[in-house]
Amino acid sequence: MMNFAVRIRGLRVVRGPVTVLDDFDLDIRRGSLTGLLGPSGSGKSTLMRAIVGVQKVAGGTVEVLGRPAGAKDLRDRVGYVTQAPSVYADLTVRQNLRYYARVLGAPMSDVDRAIEQVDLGSRADHLVGRLSGGQESRVSLATALLGTPEVLVLDEPTVGLDPVLRVQLWELFHRLAENGVTLLVSSHVMDEAERCERLVLLRDGALLADDTLPGLLTRTGAADAEGAFLELVEKAEREASS
Numbered sequence: 001m002m003n004f005a006v007r008i009r010g011l012r013v014v015r016g017p018v019t020v021l022d023d024f025d026l027d028i029r030r031g032s033l034t035g036l037l038g039p040s041g042s043g044k045s046t047l048m049r050a051i052v053g054v055q056k057v058a059g060g061t062v063e064v065l066g067r068p069a070g071a072k073d074l075r076d077r078v079g080y081v082t083q084a085p086s087v088y089a090d091l092t093v094r095q096n097l098r099y100y101a102r103v104l105g106a107p108m109s110d111v112d113r114a115i116e117q118v119d120l121g122s123r124a125d126h127l128v129g130r131l132s133g134g135q136e137s138r139v140s141l142a143t144a145l146l147g148t149p150e151v152l153v154l155d156e157p158t159v160g161l162d163p164v165l166r167v168q169l170w171e172l173f174h175r176l177a178e179n180g181v182t183l184l185v186s187s188h189v190m191d192e193a194e195r196c197e198r199l200v201l202l203r204d205g206a207l208l209a210d211d212t213l214p215g216l217l218t219r220t221g222a223a224d225a226e227g228a229f230l231e232l233v234e235k236a237e238r239e240a241s242s
């Protein structure tokens, strides 16, 4: 049994004039909930795109569930939610999910289950175009839960959500991980870090840390994830200038 859901070695991604990731390595254990943190522009979305196989890469290898990222047979095993809404405004929540279930070949019984998981039961027959931004992003998330994927890659799923909903979504992520799903969840909100088993900190496309929160706090002497991140940034800058 392979222990890693994602294995990345020597990944290099160039977008336009920018080398976003260079000689990048990362392993993600199966069934883990990993937070991908870093400031805007640090390369989080690019890394996620490489993992789901929609990013052109200039070098290195990305393996997901033992297969090359983007392989055809990974299609229904890997769920991906981007920051841009991917659902149809002129369809209801349920119609959107039925459509995606059909495209993915997922059972129709998944539709109501996914709607409940993102707590949109009371909005199931509302047009997506009439929902709030946070509700709409939960519809996108629900589409990724269809077909019970083994790996979920979620790009800032909690942006624009109120604190109560954020907590509920993190509880859902934990439940999924307990059931063996591997989750990679990006955020630029450091306090969300405290909800992950493992934290991957990115800065300017470089891996600043890949550790547990307690490990990070011990290593940096900081009181919280934000402090640890700042300490690691300063350390990297000291090393770069010496």
Ligand SMILES: Nc1ncnc2c1ncn2[C@@H]1O[C@H](COP(=O)(O)OP(=O)(O)OP(=O)(O)O)[C@@H](O)[C@H]1O
Pocket: 015, 016, 017, 018, 020, 038, 039, 040, 041, 042, 043, 044, 045, 046, 047, 188
């Ligand atoms: N289509 C593109 N063409 C050229 N450069 C790009 C493109 N998309 C992103 N980049 C550059 O790649 C770098 C990383 O971007 P990326 O979107 O991966 O960061 P991010 O950490 O996800 O940021 P955010 O939190 O703002 O989404 C940035 O410097 C950005 O300017």
